[in-house]
Amino acid sequence: MSLLNELGLKYRTDKAVDGKRGEPGKGHDYLRVYERFSMLERTEVRKVLEIGVQKGASIRMWEEYFPSATIYGLDIAESALNVTGDRIRIQLVDQSDAAALKAFAEQNGPFDLIVEDGSHIWSHQIIGLQTLLPHLKPGGQYIVEDLHTSYAAEFGEAGGMTGVQYVLKCCEKILGSSRVRSSNEEDSLIHGLSEFIDSVMVLRYAAVFFAKPA
Structure with missing residues (x-):
């Protein structure tokens, strides 16, 4: 194990x-x-960010697994502030607020690892990718968990883009490179994100974005 x-x-x-x-x-x-x-060296990781704290189970797990890292957690529930530790930093930030996410990342990033395990709402997953991918360190990783909620209507709006669709659009841009044209604002943004992405790994229920190395 x-x-x-x-x-x-x-x-x-x-x-x-x-x-x-x-x-x-x-x-x-x-x-x-x-x-x-993972290509991350445990002892070299310095900053980890997880969206979605709840009772802090995975926050504490990351703190023990990465012995030299500061572990940042974002949530909207004040109870998350009860999760404490020498290297744990919890803040109340709404993941649906792109401006708040950007301000947090600019103040505390860049990050070696970002784990998005928040609301699982499609638009929130997309906002996280759009806002935080540029705040990965070279060679860093961004994990979007619980993408299976793309197939549950209660996590999105009818006709809205799902988290899975957005991830696949990013993959299409990486695979197609310059041959995939940017026809609208959304595609142009994905084109910009692809400049940071080296590869994407698809798992059961999740996807991992690997930032380009330095």
């Missing part, structure tokens, strides 16, 4: 294979895959 998954089980995060309640196979099982494919 990977170290990261062991820590996920220890802190009862649903990112681990057994989920919050320790029920075998009931978690999302992200962590085993993250550690297998």
